[in-house]
Amino acid sequence: MVGATLWRKVMNVSVILAHPNPGSFNHAIARTAVETLQRLGHEVWFHDLQAEGFDPVYTAAELAREAVLPPEIARHVEEACNAAGLIFVHPNYWSRPPAILCGWVDRVLRPGRAYRFEPDGRGGARAVGLLRARVGMVFNTANTPQEKEEEWYGDPLEVHWRKVVFGLCGVPVVVRRNFSPVITSTPEQRCAWLVEVRTAVEAHFGPAAQARAPGVSPA
């Protein structure tokens, strides 16, 4: 039992989907990511937030650091903190994720669990990321072409995920792909995009990536 299979460490990977329409292309993206991870032998924690009726409203009770969380939020926190990878799938709404996913971030990536602050020695504070995930992936759809999103606004989703969320929480490898414009895309284009999703997930969670990753070994 020595060989390549020993390198195929089972990882827990969270896939979080946020789109109101169950027949959306976002659902196809998420399904592709989930199936690719499962084929690689990983354990997937999948959540279709809209289908699950996730409540994105952060409550006053949750403001306290030691708050007793509702069970469904506590479960999300445990998964998010322990996942080896986090994959988010969502449409671009106003150059940010839909509210239901914003609320997932608000409620689940809690101070003291996903990040903390420590003195920076110069009278300020610096963030220390606490998530275990080494890879964060974002697949988003949009109708604004990528070059216009960059030209007009500076690509706020890139800033949001790469710098603000994954940056603060200490996720070192961030992969984001913006599929746009989705509204005028052909079936062939969408098929090609799903192949891109599969390839990207394989590249970051497949045996080759695990062989490269520090701390992932037959031991």
Next chain:
Amino acid sequence: MVGATLWRKVMNVSVILAHPNPGSFNHAIARTAVETLQRLGHEVWFHDLQAEGFDPVYTAAELAREAVLPPEIARHVEEACNAAGLIFVHPNYWSRPPAILCGWVDRVLRPGRAYRFEPDGRGGARAVGLLRARVGMVFNTANTPQEKEEEWYGDPLEVHWRKVVFGLCGVPVVVRRNFSPVITSTPEQRCAWLVEVRTAVEAHFGPAAQARAPGVSPA
């Protein structure tokens, strides 16, 4: 009955507040804005989204352009489209508004009512803003100092409100003030910040502003 009073045109101004804690400084900011507007003789449409139990989750049914909206959303749409001014008060969550306010934007600022797209003559599309508001104001609190928010992230809230939301919806005058760091602020500092709120609201909705504004006259 000719004189200064005739210049005091009654305006409808929306004030939208999003903070989970009813005792928050955000509530004091919103109260100051509402009272200042009322003292100026305006009609205020005030919503404490959290207290009202606003549901920020955009539904599949609402994706259709001609969707029949839930009554509370339809009312928000009418107010937002007809207000002469829009004022938002919220804390900085992950360099964007809290989910409950993101969802207000998702559900209320609908295509065909708040903005529309038209061909730009070069094969693309350009946005046409449809809101009546001539002034958009944002008062947000944060714990990250303003200079760090700019240095690290490029001040995403500024981009979000000025360019993405008010820009797309055609609100020409945008005023934003970031009160930070709020966590270490003294009562004196907070009092001074509330004076700033009052002064800014007076400057943009008071008689002097109305005298400057085109289309606002005794006729």
